[in-house]
Amino acid sequence: MRQIRSILEGVGSTVQLLLRALSYVATLPRQSSRFIEQCYLIGYTTLPIVGILSFFIGSVLALQAGYSMQNFGVMQFIGSLVGLSLARELGPVMVAILVTGRVGSAITAELASMKVYQEVDALITMNIPPERMLVLPRLAAVAVMMPVLTVIANIVGWFGGAMICKYTAFISLSPKAYFASMVQYTKFKDVFDGMVKAEVFGLVVVLVCCNIGLNTRGGPREIGASVTRAVVVSLILILVLDYFVTKILI
Amino acid sequence: MASPASQPNPLPAAESPAVGVSVEALSKSYGKLDVFKDVTFAVEPGEIFVLMGPSGSGKSVLLRQVAGLETPTSGRVMIDGHDAGSAETREHVRRALVFQAGALFNSLSVYDNLALYPREHQMGTEDQIREKVMRALEILSLGKTAETFPSQLSGGMKKRVAIARALVMEPQLLLYDEPTSELDPVMSATIDEIIGSLRKEYHVTSVVVSHDCDLALSIADRVGFLMDGRLVHVGKPADLREPADPRIAEFLNPKIDVGNPRFKKIHTET
Ligand SMILES: Nc1ncnc2c1ncn2[C@@H]1O[C@H](COP(=O)(O)OP(=O)(O)OP(=O)(O)O)[C@@H](O)[C@H]1O
Ligand SMILES: [Mg+2]
Numbered sequence: 001m002r003q004i005r006s007i008l009e010g011v012g013s014t015v016q017l018l019l020r021a022l023s024y025v026a027t028l029p030r031q032s033s034r035f036i037e038q039c040y041l042i043g044y045t046t047l048p049i050v051g052i053l054s055f056f057i058g059s060v061l062a063l064q065a066g067y068s069m070q071n072f073g074v075m076q077f078i079g080s081l082v083g084l085s086l087a088r089e090l091g092p093v094m095v096a097i098l099v100t101g102r103v104g105s106a107i108t109a110e111l112a113s114m115k116v117y118q119e120v121d122a123l124i125t126m127n128i129p130p131e132r133m134l135v136l137p138r139l140a141a142v143a144v145m146m147p148v149l150t151v152i153a154n155i156v157g158w159f160g161g162a163m164i165c166k167y168t169a170f171i172s173l174s175p176k177a178y179f180a181s182m183v184q185y186t187k188f189k190d191v192f193d194g195m196v197k198a199e200v201f202g203l204v205v206v207l208v209c210c211n212i213g214l215n216t217r218g219g220p221r222e223i224g225a226s227v228t229r230a231v232v233v234s235l236i237l238i239l240v241l242d243y244f245v246t247k248i249l250i
Numbered sequence: 251m252a253s254p255a256s257q258p259n260p261l262p263a264a265e266s267p268a269v270g271v272s273v274e275a276l277s278k279s280y281g282k283l284d285v286f287k288d289v290t291f292a293v294e295p296g297e298i299f300v301l302m303g304p305s306g307s308g309k310s311v312l313l314r315q316v317a318g319l320e321t322p323t324s325g326r327v328m329i330d331g332h333d334a335g336s337a338e339t340r341e342h343v344r345r346a347l348v349f350q351a352g353a354l355f356n357s358l359s360v361y362d363n364l365a366l367y368p369r370e371h372q373m374g375t376e377d378q379i380r381e382k383v384m385r386a387l388e389i390l391s392l393g394k395t396a397e398t399f400p401s402q403l404s405g406g407m408k409k410r411v412a413i414a415r416a417l418v419m420e421p422q423l424l425l426y427d428e429p430t431s432e433l434d435p436v437m438s439a440t441i442d443e444i445i446g447s448l449r450k451e452y453h454v455t456s457v458v459v460s461h462d463c464d465l466a467l468s469i470a471d472r473v474g475f476l477m478d479g480r481l482v483h484v485g486k487p488a489d490l491r492e493p494a495d496p497r498i499a500e501f502l503n504p505k506i507d508v509g510n511p512r513f514k515k516i517h518t519e520t
Contacts, residue, residue: 118353125347
């Protein structure tokens with residue numbers, strides 16, 4: 001019972017945080033330097049790890065597909081399989097998980113320490129709403145960067161798959177054939193659906209991480225506890241929402 | 251060091267009238283812990299009210315209530331006729347709190363800490379803001395620290411930055427939580443003069459929490475004593491010379507008995 005209540009409270013306060021942050025949307029042009037800084041932190045610094053992981057995920061997908069299909073003589077479909085799985089599912093989910101670990105945890109740690117060391121109180125007495133200065137630029141930045149990161153993850157993953165198909169002896173599918181089948185079955189809608197998913201995940205992760213950070217009470221130990229909580233809650237939400245968003249999009 | 255009276259003041263002439271604070275039957279508890287009960291007093295517009303009391307008596311908690319950072323358990327704090335925590339007060343009353351621990355923004359340089367408020371509230375061009383910020387830093391002898399970060403400052407320097415940050419806000423109501431507790435005597439005297447001159451020239455209302463009896467005597471219009479969860483005394487600073495309440499007398503002139511068995515015990519056990 002207590003758990004259900006705390007979940008409902010968490011949902012309520014997160015939605016409230018979103019609404020309050022959105023009410024300051026008009027101040028965004030004035031906060032462009034904060035927005036750009038957050039874009040850099042969220043997008044640019046996550047890029048290398050997104051690149052490396054999606055390359056290997058694309059490769060492994062191709063390898064597994066090739067291995068299971070080798071007795072059926074349907075190697076030419078590997079391209080469409082890798083293309084669809086990455087675009088619709090693995091790309092957005094992987095990017096969201098990486099953003100949680102790389103960015104969400106840092107957001108919670110920063111906001112929680114600002115709360116614990118009374119910096120948030122100082123903002124409030126200065127009549128600078130934390131939702132405006134701390135939450136809104138991060139939300140805007142993640143909204144812009146998630147689709148970009150997802151598209152990059154897709155492209156790198158697709159090429160990873162192509163390389164494996166070419167150089168693995170038991171597959172040896174030419175990139176031309178690989179990409180031909182990919183283009184035939186992976187439509188723009190699939191890529192777009194993936195971007196929508198990534199957008200939803202990104203916004204939810206940043207909101208949850210901001211909310212947990214800003215509601216931290218106590219001292220340094222609680223900052224650590226908040227970070228753990230924010231990451232766990234975000235990961236669970238990504239996977240749960242993945243099901244529901246997919247269901248709506250299909 | 252030149253006295254601040256001869257230095258240019260950080261604030262241009264205030265356009266806004268002074269505000270009054272009225273604390274009405276205020277009580278605050280955290281769970282089972284009653285910090286204080288039924289505290290009532292008023293601070294007149296332009297007055298300097300010094301709040302004294304032993305450590306842990308709830309002075310900081312009371313100040314946070316006036317700053318609108320916490321909701322009271324019962325009673326209320328009114329500023330200019332509106333609740334201290336209300337949106338009206340936040341929008342219309344410029345209120346600055348000098349936190350006991352400074353509460354500087356650790357990710358911003360000292361300069362940006364001071365410039366944040368005027369930038370966010372669009373109080374002028376970047377040049378005007380720079381001039382105001384540098385003037386506030388000069389007054390508190392912090393001119394050289396503008397580009398450093400809070401983590402590179404000493405405790406007393408942080409406190410001075412916090413005071414400078416409050417001055418830049420051009421507040422109508424200034425709340426200080428132990429402004430002089432970490433400062434040397436010269437700097438403490440400067441703070442006294444700043445508080446006094448803000449009142450004289452700009453009619454700024456101040457509530458100062460302090461243990462410092464000298465500060466109370468030199469700048470206060472009135473002094474309140476918070477003790478054992480109650481506001482036990484409010485009066486002129488002159489009353490402090492011969493307090494009627496024995497508890498206040500004991501607080502101001504503690505008799506330390508070195509032979510007290512309390513102290514012996516620590517000594518033998520360690
Ligand atoms: N957030 C809080 N939660 C629980 N108890 C608190 C909280 N803040 C303050 N207290 C308690 O309220 C009491 C008063 O604290 P406060 O900080 O106001 O003391 P103070 O008079 O400012 O003391 P000092 O002179 O040492 O700064 C203390 O017993 C403290 O433990
Ligand atoms: Mg205190």
